[in-house]
Amino acid sequence: MSYFRPEIERMQGYVPGEQPQGGKFIKLNTNENPYPASPAVSQAIAAVLLRGLARYPDPFGNAFRRRAGEVLGVDPDWILCGNGSDDILTIVTRALVGERQWLRLPFPSYILYKTLAHLQGAGAEEIFFERDWSLSDKFSAPAKDLKLAFLPNPNSPSGTMLRPERILELAERLPCPLLVDEAYADFAEWNCLSQVAKSDKIMVSRTLSKSYSLAGLRFGFLVAQPHLIEQFVKVKDSYNVDALAIAGATAAIDDQGWLAANRAKIVATRGRLVAEMRRLGFVAVDSQANFTWNTPPRLPVKPLYEQLKRDRILVRYMNYPGWGDGLRISVGTDAEVDACLEKLRVIL
Numbered sequence: 625m626s627y628f629r630p631e632i633e634r635m636q637g638y639v640p641g642e643q644p645q646g647g648k649f650i651k652l653n654t655n656e657n658p659y660p661a662s663p664a665v666s667q668a669i670a671a672v673l674l675r676g677l678a679r680y681p682d683p684f685g686n687a688f689r690r691r692a693g694e695v696l697g698v699d700p701d702w703i704l705c706g707n708g709s710d711d712i713l714t715i716v717t718r719a720l721v722g723e724r725q726w727l728r729l730p731f732p733s734y735i736l737y738k739t740l741a742h743l744q745g746a747g748a749e750e751i752f753f754e755r756d757w758s759l760s761d762k763f764s765a766p767a768k769d770l771k772l773a774f775l776p777n778p779n780s781p782s783g784t785m786l787r788p789e790r791i792l793e794l795a796e797r798l799p800c801p802l803l804v805d806e807a808y809a810d811f812a813e814w815n816c817l818s819q820v821a822k823s824d825k826i827m828v829s830r831t832l833s834k835s836y837s838l839a840g841l842r843f844g845f846l847v848a849q850p851h852l853i854e855q856f857v858k859v860k861d862s863y864n865v866d867a868l869a870i871a872g873a874t875a876a877i878d879d880q881g882w883l884a885a886n887r888a889k890i891v892a893t894r895g896r897l898v899a900e901m902r903r904l905g906f907v908a909v910d911s912q913a914n915f916t917w918n919t920p921p922r923l924p925v926k927p928l929y930e931q932l933k934r935d936r937i938l939v940r941y942m943n944y945p946g947w948g949d950g951l952r953i954s955v956g957t958d959a960e961v962d963a964c965l966e967k968l969r970v971i972l
């Protein structure tokens with residue numbers, strides 16, 4: 625006899641990228657930022673530690689909402705804080721998608737979306753990207769019991785994007801809200817933030833894990849119209865962001881000078897990585913994120929990943945049934961990227 629709900633027994637469970645806790649690896653597998661965060665972050669966290677952690681934190685993270693609101697040009701009540709953007713995706717799914725209903729996602733994209741649907745006892749409908757990574761109108765086709773659609777923009781693993789006008793078009797045809805997952809938007813040329821005011825069907829999630837070098841802090845947020853935020857608040861854990869995270873995240877988003885300088889470094893290294901991968905014979909997609917998607921024209925991909933790992937370089941091997949496999953390589957420092965390219969040159 626099983627103690628578990630049948631949908632839990634049936635599901636695979638999301639497997640995050642490898643996070644080796646010992647040994648020295650060049651880590652280019654989970655799209656973290658290779659540079660240290662703004663120094664203002666550790667100062668803000670130290671100040672909270674000095675005051676102590678005896679009291680519960682602000683349940684809404686209002687200090688962050690106020691500062692982020694000013695930076696992004698939205699009112700604080702349009703922002704919901706989360707324990708990483710994964711927490712935001714979970715809250716939104718739990719609030720909108722019930723048992724035997726449907727969640728739609730593009731494929732290949734972020735694998736967690738499917739897991740979130742299955743946790744609800746709901747179905748996950750995958751709409752394949754076209755081979756040029758555009759998305760056909762199938763993505764916005766009305767369907768019975770469709771309650772939520774996710775769209776990562778830039779997408780993972782491709783790093784490609786849809787235009788904001790196209791996203792508004794898709795959202796308007798959908799019978800449900802569309803969450804645009806902008807985990808990587810700070811590295812991109814455009815984003816959908818201004819679309820949120822145009823339609824309450826568009827919501828945008830962001831994270832401080834990538835562009836602010838704070839994957840370990842766990843802080844993400846949602847931007848949506850206030851009547852939606854009010855409902856999502858009912859679903860979240862009361863204290864889903866802790867006092868250290870609120871202080872660190874507020875200091876991080878306050879330091880837009882740091883963000884601009886970091887972005888410039890990542891974008892420059894990304895350009896070099898794409899060009900060099902092409903020189904090595906890979907098909908490398910033009911990326912607007914802090915990673916690149918690479919498929920070699922002749923060789924099997926998995927042995928390349930395995931050899932790199934033996935050489936203490938971690939990249940992400942992804943195999944998408946019905947689509948194909950490839951290597952997703954995060955943009956590290958110039959030295960890290962050079963070390964990876966050098967090893968690939970030797971292997972090939």
Ligand SMILES: Cc1ncc(COP(=O)(O)O)c(C=O)c1O
Pocket residue numbers: 654655707708709710711734776779780805807830831832833839843844
């Ligand atoms: C598309 C996408 N969305 C969301 C996340 C989650 O980010 P976090 O929970 O660290 O904010 C990731 C992380 O890899 C991602 O690739």
